[in-house]
Amino acid sequence: MNEQSSWVGIVGGGQLGALLCDAAHALGLGVAVLDRDPRAPALTRADVGLVGDWDDASALLALASHVDVITFERDDVGVAALRAAEAQGVPVFPAPECLEQLQDKLTQRQRLEALGLPGPRFAPCEAATPEACEAFGLPLVQKLRRGGYDGRGVQVVRTPADFARLLPGPAVLEAQVEIARELAVLVARSRSGEVAVYPVCEVEVDPQAHRLDVMLAPARLPAEVLAAARALGERTVVGLGGVGVFAVELFLDAAGRLLVNEVSPRVHNSGHHTLDASPTSQFEQHLRAVCGLPLGPATLEAPVALVNVVGGGTRRGAPGIEGLEVARQAPGARVHLYDKAEVWPGRKMGHVTVVGPDAESALREARRLRGVLRVAAREEP
Numbered sequence: 105m106n107e108q109s110s111w112v113g114i115v116g117g118g119q120l121g122a123l124l125c126d127a128a129h130a131l132g133l134g135v136a137v138l139d140r141d142p143r144a145p146a147l148t149r150a151d152v153g154l155v156g157d158w159d160d161a162s163a164l165l166a167l168a169s170h171v172d173v174i175t176f177e178r179d180d181v182g183v184a185a186l187r188a189a190e191a192q193g194v195p196v197f198p199a200p201e202c203l204e205q206l207q208d209k210l211t212q213r214q215r216l217e218a219l220g221l222p223g224p225r226f227a228p229c230e231a232a233t234p235e236a237c238e239a240f241g242l243p244l245v246q247k248l249r250r251g252g253y254d255g256r257g258v259q260v261v262r263t264p265a266d267f268a269r270l271l272p273g274p275a276v277l278e279a280q281v282e283i284a285r286e287l288a289v290l291v292a293r294s295r296s297g298e299v300a301v302y303p304v305c306e307v308e309v310d311p312q313a314h315r316l317d318v319m320l321a322p323a324r325l326p327a328e329v330l331a332a333a334r335a336l337g338e339r340t341v342v343g344l345g346g347v348g349v350f351a352v353e354l355f356l357d358a359a360g361r362l363l364v365n366e367v368s369p370r371v372h373n374s375g376h377h378t379l380d381a382s383p384t385s386q387f388e389q390h391l392r393a394v395c396g397l398p399l400g401p402a403t404l405e406a407p408v409a410l411v412n413v414v415g416g417g418t419r420r421g422a423p424g425i426e427g428l429e430v431a432r433q434a435p436g437a438r439v440h441l442y443d444k445a446e447v448w449p450g451r452k453m454g455h456v457t458v459v460g461p462d463a464e465s466a467l468r469e470a471r472r473l474r475g476v477l478r479v480a481a482r483e484e485p
Contacts, residue, residue: 111173112175113135114175115175115176116181117145118139119454131392134171136153136167137150143446158181161189165189165192173395174195179368197393202346209275210226210249228277232275243280244280246260246275247275249276282358284358287325291341291346292348292399293346293347294392299342301402304325305377316374318470319376336352344369348394349375349389349393376410380438382405384401407460408457408459410456410457410470412452412474414452415449415480421482422445423445424480427476428477431477436458439477447481456470
């Protein structure tokens with residue numbers, strides 16, 4: 105195959121896949137998408153849409169028949185299925201071996217430790233029991249080894265009163281970090297080894313849902329801390345042999361140390377602001393990296409804040425939206441809705457970015473718009 109790819113296959117058709125489709129077309133690339141759900145947003149934006157299971161080798165081979173290279177928008181894609189496509193001569197980036205290490209929270213933590221990267225104290229736990237938690241030491245964070253996503257599969261255990269909420273299944277226990285700031289570093293690495301690192305983001309996480317709630321870039325930290333965070337993010341992705349865009353989530357602890365929290369081998373919620381505030385969005389950058397194209401500039405043109413738009417109410421159903429026109433008319437604001445056919449409480453339905461003259465004003469306006477824009481299941485007639 106040629107060093108540069110002209111057709112890309114995307115495993116997963118959610119909002120990330122849909123935004124990758126848009127970026128692929130802007131680059132003049134053909135795109136095929138595979139998803140389980142025939143209503144997945146990306147299927148309507150792809151040149152070729154396939155409905156099938158991303159754990160099924162035959163479905164991956166069908167996708168491979170249309171493309172020069174395969175990538176994915178999800179962490180839970182079947183590695184064996186990806187290897188089956190790779191065995192047919194279609195390269196997969198990030199590599200299945202890299203994804204396999206990161207899918208399991210324990211093997212991810214072990215790999216990061218082997219690379220000499222700083223992180224919280226951790227231990228494997230086949231079944232989290234009160235005795236196991238007390239032996240490890242409280243407070244701790246229980247993370248299920250597999251299947252956690254958008255805050256699911258994570259439980260903070262501060263006192264014995266929390267033992268009743270322990271999650272069933274094999275897990276990794278991590279010492280709870282006294283966090284001064286949560287950060288995210290978006291790193292792109294190409295097939296040739298070229299690296300581009302975006303400015304460090306400051307992240308606020310919803311304490312109940314354990315997912316990104318508010319993001320601000322650039323982070324409001326001293327230059328030397330930002331430089332160290334960027335260097336740690338790059339060191340992580342290079343060490344993993346990553347190709348594509350990776351999100352490296354970091355803790356800055358109360359003692360001023362930077363620790364690697366988690367790594368996502370794909371485009372990420374913490375990089376959505378690049379659609380509106382960078383010359384090269386994370387979606388374009390990811391495609392450049394996996395298709396063998398030169399990377400674009402990873403700079404930030406202005407301070408930017410982001411808030412997620414998540415489903416409210418108490419029911420599942422077709423989404424109804426309130427406050428859309430108000431949000432769209434706000435200066436510096438851009439509303440991105442994901443065209444999902446169904447909403448339920450807590451489901452990510454879109455995001456809003458606000459580009460401002462300074463970080464504080466952008467953040468203030470983004471928070472205001474989060475209260476304006478609401479998505480919930482429509483009342484049945």
